[in-house]
Amino acid sequence: MGLVRIALEALAISLAGALIGLAANALSPRPASLREPVRAQAESPGAACQLPGQMPIVPRISVQEAAPLCAACTAAFVDARSPGEYARGHVLGALHLAPGEPPDLVLWRLSGFKTVIVYDRDPSCQQADAVAQDLIARGVADVRVLTGAWPAWLAAGGPGSSGSCALCGEGGETGPRSFAP
Numbered sequence: 001m002g003l004v005r006i007a008l009e010a011l012a013i014s015l016a017g018a019l020i021g022l023a024a025n026a027l028s029p030r031p032a033s034l035r036e037p038v039r040a041q042a043e044s045p046g047a048a049c050q051l052p053g054q055m056p057i058v059p060r061i062s063v064q065e066a067a068p069l070c071a072a073c074t075a076a077f078v079d080a081r082s083p084g085e086y087a088r089g090h091v092l093g094a095l096h097l098a099p100g101e102p103p104d105l106v107l108w109r110l111s112g113f114k115t116v117i118v119y120d121r122d123p124s125c126q127q128a129d130a131v132a133q134d135l136i137a138r139g140v141a142d143v144r145v146l147t148g149a150w151p152a153w154l155a156a157g158g159p160g161s162s163g164s165c166a167l168c169g170e171g172g173e174t175g176p177r178s179f180a181p
Contacts (some may be wrong), residue, residue: 058132061144076113089143096165119146
């Protein structure tokens with residue numbers, strides 16, 4: 001009989017705790033949704049870890065993940081290199097936006113894409129990170145930086161084009177080309 005009593009007391013305490021928790025949640029200024037799983041902020045889309053005093057790290061995307069998005073035209077590509085580098089070769093359909101340039105000319109073009117992929121010339125991706133940060137600050141939701149940058153895209157045989165940027169006012173693009181390393 002002692003075990004039954006202990007089990008009933010444990011059940012009563014569990015039920016009381018659950019009711020107190022539900023009441024506290026209901027009275028909270030920011031109650032937790034009971035219909036959706038609770039996730040850490042770092043798990044939310046576009047989230048990235050950040051060390052104190054440093055710029056947030058933009059999520060990365062590999063060439064293998066980005067290439068099908070380019071082929072299906074479901075992601076916008078932004079080239080964060082100089083106008084000359086862009087003219088010599090860039091991801092097929094990429095828009096040019098160098099670090100420090102206002103992105104106003106390209107923002108309207110990016111709004112039609114769920115994902116925006118930024119790349120530069122350096123595998124450390126510092127210029128791409130700067131441009132990506134600016135786009136995120138201006139409300140572009142899913143911005144990623146291409147791992148390995150332009151050299152990795154070339155090495156993988158990704159589709160490319162050459163010619164100056166039509167949006168920059170420096171002439172039009174030439175047709176698609178295949179760039180081999």
